[in-house]
Amino acid sequence: AQSVTQLDSQVPVFEEAPVELRCNYSSSVSVYLFWYVQYPNQGLQLLLKYLSGSTLVKGINGFEAEFNKSQTSFHLRKPSVHISDTAEYFCAVSGQGGSEKLVFGKGTKLTVNP
C-alpha cells in the first residue's frame, strides 16, 4: 500500500516570490506520482505527473516537481507565483503495475498575497 504526506497544510507567500510545496510518499513498489490543483468550488486538475524517465517534471502554469527516490519525495516548485495560483494542491501516488487507485495527501492550501 502507498501513503502520502504533505508536510504543510497552509503556505502563504507574496506575489512573485518562489514557492515549494512538499510531498513525501511511502511505497513498497515503484510508483507514479502526481500533483493536482483544486481552485475554489472546482474539481481537481492535473498539474504534472511523473511516470518514468527524467526526474525533473514540468507541468502547466510554470510549475515543476522533482522526483527523489532516495528521499521518497516529490516536491512542487514555482519560481514566481501569481495571485491566480491561490488554490489547494494535492500530491498523489499510485503503485506501478498494480491497482489504478490514487492515494492523495491531505492537501496544501497556497495563498498568494499582493
Next chain:
Amino acid sequence: DAGVIQSPRHEVTEMGQEVTLRCKPISGHNSLFWYRQTMMRGLELLIYFNNNVPIDDSGMPEDRFSAKMPNASFSTLKIQPSEPRDSAVYFCASSLLVEQFFGPGTRLTVL
C-alpha cells in the same frame, strides 16, 4: 470533449431521504472512480470500476452507499437513507491509462 459530467451540482436533502448522484465519464475511458471530499477526512476513494466492473469498493463507508455502472457512459452513487454526516463534495473521475480526470463535483448537504 466535454470532460467528466456530474449531476446535480448541488443537492440539499433531509435526513432519511434517498440521494442519487450521477456521472458521465469521458468517452473512451475505461476506469471510473467515485471520491468523497470533506474538511475532516480530505479526499477519499469510495469505489472504482474498470470496464464497468467494480474492482475495489473497500472505501464505501457502509451499506447505505451503493454504486452502479450499467454501461461505459454512466454511473450512479446512491445513498439510502442519507444522514447529516454524509454531507460532502462527491467527485467522479475517469481514466484511460494512469491520469485521472475529475468532474466538477456534487455538493451534498443533508439536513
